[in-house]
Amino acid sequence: MDDASIAWTRATTGDDDGRRARTGDDGRRPWETADDGRRRARVVDARAIAPALVDAHGRGHNYLRISLTERCNLRCAYCMPAEGVDLTPDGRLLTASEVERLVHIFARAGVDKVRLTGGEPTVRRDLEDIVRRVSAAPGVRDVSVTTNGVALERRLEGLKANGLTRLNLSLDTLVPAKFEFMTRRKGQERVMRSIDRAVELGFDSVKVNVVVMRGQNDDEILDFVELTKTKPINVRFIEYMPFDGNKWSERKMVSYAEMRARIDEKYILRRADDPRQEVAKNFYVDGHVGTVSFITSMTNHFCSGCNRLRIMADGNLKVCLFGNAEVSLRDAMREGATDDEILKIIGDAVQRKKAKHAGMHELADLDNRAMIKIGG
Numbered sequence: 001m002d003d004a005s006i007a008w009t010r011a012t013t014g015d016d017d018g019r020r021a022r023t024g025d026d027g028r029r030p031w032e033t034a035d036d037g038r039r040r041a042r043v044v045d046a047r048a049i050a051p052a053l054v055d056a057h058g059r060g061h062n063y064l065r066i067s068l069t070e071r072c073n074l075r076c077a078y079c080m081p082a083e084g085v086d087l088t089p090d091g092r093l094l095t096a097s098e099v100e101r102l103v104h105i106f107a108r109a110g111v112d113k114v115r116l117t118g119g120e121p122t123v124r125r126d127l128e129d130i131v132r133r134v135s136a137a138p139g140v141r142d143v144s145v146t147t148n149g150v151a152l153e154r155r156l157e158g159l160k161a162n163g164l165t166r167l168n169l170s171l172d173t174l175v176p177a178k179f180e181f182m183t184r185r186k187g188q189e190r191v192m193r194s195i196d197r198a199v200e201l202g203f204d205s206v207k208v209n210v211v212v213m214r215g216q217n218d219d220e221i222l223d224f225v226e227l228t229k230t231k232p233i234n235v236r237f238i239e240y241m242p243f244d245g246n247k248w249s250e251r252k253m254v255s256y257a258e259m260r261a262r263i264d265e266k267y268i269l270r271r272a273d274d275p276r277q278e279v280a281k282n283f284y285v286d287g288h289v290g291t292v293s294f295i296t297s298m299t300n301h302f303c304s305g306c307n308r309l310r311i312m313a314d315g316n317l318k319v320c321l322f323g324n325a326e327v328s329l330r331d332a333m334r335e336g337a338t339d340d341e342i343l344k345i346i347g348d349a350v351q352r353k354k355a356k357h358a359g360m361h362e363l364a365d366l367d368n369r370a371m372i373k374i375g376g
């Protein structure tokens with residue numbers, strides 16, 4: 001093992017990408033069985049990350065996010081530009097086999113967590129097959145999906161059977177009519193059913209992503225906290241971020257400090273113990289079975305612990321959510337590159353990763369993809 005590998009080893013907490021929730025004496029979350037708790041303890045692992053995935057700032061990358069499609073069945077204005085996006089022709093999107101090959105290459109280099117996103121991943125009919133292939137890759141211990149949940153409920157059992165371990169569902173409002181206004185589609189009740197079914201099926205975690213926007217859903221912050229009283233979910237309030245075509249403004253963004261102030265008027269939020277490389281700030285309310293977190297990319301970035309790499313549906317690798325540098329792994333694969341050659345391309349891109357992304361105001365002016373083409 002060389003210095004770069006030794007410099008960074010996987011966090012030994014064995015925890016997930018988010019959110020260590022409040023735990024009982026035996027380390028279990030309120031909704032975990034004793035078996036879940038023991039299994040998490042067993043994934044404690046200090047296997048080193050290959051040098052290719054350790055950047056010039058000493059950060060190892062063990063978490064890969066893959067967007068499976070640019071299409072979505074919703075039209076949220078903060079994610080998709082009003083004029084839509086130019087869709088990459090199907091033949092230039094990654095196939096299930098190409099996704100599988102890339103996951104094997106990354107897993108061999110130390111990636112153990114894979115998140116499938118979109119667009120809307122449930123738009124892909126082969127999602128279950130992709131989950132199965134990804135979860136079968138040696139070294140991968142955690143396969144999750146980020147979805148709007150509209151067309152999810154009936155697929156949950158199949159996804160779980162194929163190896164899906166965690167779920168993030170996006171839901172910005174609890175009011176059906178407002179959902180229709182914000183997403184330009186119906187479906188709020190279907191998302192709620194998906195959340196309940198996911199909890200019933202006992203996924204390792206069920207997180208609900210809420211992008212908070214002034215004048216749209218900031219009046220529902222307390223209602224979302226209240227949801228955690230009876231539902232064993234992790235509600236994650238996300239600061240509204242600027243991407244191409246989403247008409248972001250600082251005024252529309254509700255900062256972490258403001259969200260906290262509003263919640264503190266009604267609830268006592270207690271800080272949970274955050275695992276290493278945590279991106280969220282995690283809390284719980286006494287007596288609630290679920291937990292509450294904040295993703296503060298705009299007012300309090302967490303670049304120093306960044307362990308994430310992203311592959312877009314067209315096969316481009318993006319090393320920073322807010323950086324526009326990309327390199328095509330699809331082209332390399334289709335031109336016949338070997339796995340080692342592809343890992344070299346990945347390593348070169350990782351080496352170019354900056355120490356941190358630009359500040360809030362510069363980001364608003366940066367040319368980047370629309371979020372719908374990145375996947376979060």
Ligand code: SAM
Nearest residue numbers: 079119120146147148170209240241371375376
């Ligand atoms: N369609 C899936 C979904 O809705 O979860 C996956 C893709 S979506 C781009 C992934 C996540 O990014 C969602 O939780 C969404 O709310 C979040 N997101 C999209 N645009 C955002 C923005 N401008 N600021 C913050 N989060 C955003």
